[in-house]
Amino acid sequence: MRLRDQFRFVRQNMKKNRTRVFMTILATAMGCAFLIVLASVGFGLQKSVVKEMTEQRVITQIDVHGQETNEKGGFRQLTDKDVKIFEKVKDVKAVTRRKQLQQESTYTIGNYQEPTQTFVANFPSEVKAGFELSKGKLPKSKDEVVVGYNFLLNLASKDAGDDMYDERGQVKAEYRYTGKLLGEKIGLTVTQFKDGKQVEKTIPLTVVGISKKPTKDWAQDSSVFISDEMLKEIEAFTGTPKGFMLDQNGEKPQGLEAGYDTYDEVKIYAKDMEAVQSISDQLKEEKYATYSVVNELKEVNMVFMIAKAGLIFIGTIAILIASIGIYNTMTMAVTERAPDIGIMKAIGANPKTIKRIFLLESSYIGLIGALIGTAVSYVISYTVNFAIPLIIKQAFGKETEINLIFSDIPLILPIICVVICYGVTIISGLRPAQRATKVDVLKAMRREV
Amino acid sequence: MITIKNLSHDFVIGKKGRQTIIPVLRDISFTVEKGEIVTIVGRSGSGKSTLLNLVSGFIHPKEGEIWIGGEKVSELNEAKFADFRIKNLGFIFQSFQLIPSMTAFQNVELPLILKGVNENVRKQQTEEMLKKVGLLDYQDHYPGELSGGQQQRVSIARALIVNPPLILADEPTGSLDSETEEELLQFIKELNRDLGITFLIITHDDQVADIGNRKIELLDGRIVEGVLV
Structure with a gap:
């Protein structure tokens, strides 16, 4: 049929x-x-x-927070030695590493100022990982800096009161710095307690580049990237690694000295999403503490x-x-x-x-x-x-x-x-x-x- | 065409443990030649319907062999017998056995559908067959809308549609009046004469029994000696 x-x-x-x-x-x-x-x-x-x-988050990004040193939970921060190991791992596109200034740094230009975070970045690796400038060039000398795309938007008048922010949390237009920034001198003020007194030092810097607008609408990038040599100058002034601010007594916490030459933020960028898992697995075998959105997604x-x-x-x-x-x-x-x-x-x-x-x-x-x-x-x-x-x-x-x-x-x-x-x-x-x-x-x- | 060898059959009735075996057919042997009309007569309970059901494959014999057209059908399973039936056998039943929800056309067409014949060929053959039995104008009528004689003609058309070499008929005139009976018997004779179709007919009607080339009488499950014509 x-x-x-x-x-x-x-x-x-x-x-x-x-x-x-x-x-x-x-x-x-x-x-x-x-x-x-x-x-x-x-x-x-x-x-x-x-x-x-x-x-x-970037899907191919793996954050490495440090390495376990013993079974009891001992932990150490990452150094150049670790970065070199990471760079040799298969399918790694770039390893970015940043040091962060361990105090709130304030930048001033004329009558305008902005408290923000300061980093030291390795620009060749940052560029490999996708870092781009919207204006200017990458820094070459000790006093040259690159500022984040939103730095200018948050540079507010020193005279502004508590009502200087709008409902979106941005500085209102009337208080905002409207002048030119690229090529201008800005002052970085760092602070330290010395002999029980708070001492300040303002270091003149030149803005040579502004980073590209973050791809996410909600993201804000107001950070400032200084050179490694400049960080060393700050360390010389504060007497502590990465400008760590001591308390009034000037006592140094235990293990502080180990902070020299360690990185606060190390990120590995894999060639593609499929490679993230194998890279993470290899690092875990070496007892590195990692996090990736792929693992979390899994x-x-x-x-x-x-x-x-x-x-x-x-x-x-x-x-x-x-x-x-x-x-x-x-x-x-x-x-x-x-x-x-x-x-x-x-x-x-x-x-x-x-x-x-x-x-x-x-x-x-x-x-x-x-x-x-x-x-x-x-x-x-x-x-x-x-x-x-x-x-x-x-x-x-x-x-x-x-x-x-x-x-x-x-x-x-x-x-x-x-x-x-x-x-x-x-x-x-x-x-x-x-x-x-x-x-x-x-x-x-x-x-x- | 048909060879029956030492055919015996009985029915088991009653519940398990208290079963009674009732013999129906005992050691039956006879042959039907190609192109013959053979009638099987006998009183009620003589086993003639059981004999036809065994030849039709509706029940399986307990003993003996049934051969149709050189094929030992008594050994075929249900599926194989179904295939054999659609190709080689046509059936005419006392109560016509038409599907009431199908029109005359659909009832006649049914064997061709089961055979897997192409729709256009089916339509042409069914119309020709309905014309042959004089019911082309009634093709869209349901069985309930036809007279007994017309229904039996639809049933014959359905039996003939696959051009079977053998037609098994169970009391074909049992539900018809004498005039229609006469017409039907005439039609069977024509089919036998013109198309060479073999008929095995079960009947208790003498008029029907007389149209056969041979008459076999059954009595208590046995062939009565001396009645073979």
Whole structure:
């Protein structure tokens, strides 16, 4: 019997009891929609979290915080020796290392000032890692500096009061420095307690470059990059590594001297995302403390995978309940059509053909249900994503802080649903189909079944 | 065409432990030649319907062999017998056995669908067959909308549509009036004469029994000696 004819048979049979078939399809569609919508919450939240994580960090970046020195949790900061080791690791694109001035540094230009962070960076490696300037050039001499893109925006008048910041946390235009910055002299004021007295030193520096605007809209870069030689001059003034500020008594904390020549921030940039894991693994073997967004993503994805599997499992229960309806419908169909089955068998219908027709009918019900359920779940998903932020805004008077996706239906989800639904309907239709093949021809023709 | 060798069959009735075996056919042997019309007669309970059901493959014999067209059908399983049936056998039943939800056209077309024949060929052959039995104008009628004689003609058309060399008929005139019975018997004779179709007919009607080349009488599951014509 041709497949086309089998489909025609199935359609004819389904038309015989439209209401019952419709109710069964409805139950299946509801089960499928429940599964998809439920799992879509897991997919949506995962998408939100992953988006949030990847937006805030460079995906190929590995932060190295230091190295364990013994089993008891001993820890040491990283030096040039470590950097050289990192640079030799396979698939490492760049290793950036920064030293941070260990006190709040204030920069002044005329009547304007800005307290900000000061770093010493290795520019060749920074450039390799993607550091770019929007204006000017990289520093070459001891007193040349590069400032962050937002440095100028936060350079405020010394006369400004407490109301100098706007609602976005930026210095208001009327207090902001509006003059030229590139090529100008700025003063860096560093402080130290000497003999119980606070002593200040202002070092003149020349701005030769301004970094590129951060790619993320929300990111602010007001830091200043000074040269290593300048840091040494500051260290000579403070008498402490990286300009560490002592207390009034001038007592040096234990282990402070070890701070010379160590880096505060070391970042490894892998060639691609796939290399991050192998680099992290190698560093972990050497007892380096690392962090990468890929590792975190792996853990987050694992948690969400378990959550999604759980949600799909719960959704599957709904489909299983719907399958009872399919089983019932098919059993009724076999009972009602037993005389017809008997006649068909009598004139030469193969039992396999009869089984196939009934399996086709149950899978037809299942697939139509799954398709309707999928369509409905897309509508629900869009409605949820549209309506929930509005409801939150109405109820709490403000929008959600992060751009939450409440429901997301990737293509794999309907595919999973259709596969589960098809499998379940085949199983539930199997026994009635088997029963159809066992219909006794003589009893059926005597209308005894 | 048909060879029956030492065919015996019995039915087991009753629940397990208290079963009773009722012998129905005992050591039956006969042959039906190609192009013959053979009628099997006998009183009610003589085993004639069981004999036809065994030849049709609706039940499996306990003992003996059934050969149809050189094929030992008594050893075929259900699926293989179904394939054999669709190619070689046509059936005419007393109560027509038409599918009530299908039109006359669809009922006649059904064996061709099961055989996997192309839709256009099916349509042409079914229309030709309905024309042959004089029911082309009734092709869209459901069995419930046709008279007994018309239904039996649809049933015959369904039996003939696959051009079977053998037609098995179980009380073909049992539900018809005498006038329609006469017409039907005439039609069977024509089919036998013009197309060489072999008929094995079960009947208790003498008029039907007389159309055969041979008549086999069954009594208590045995062939009554001396009645072979």
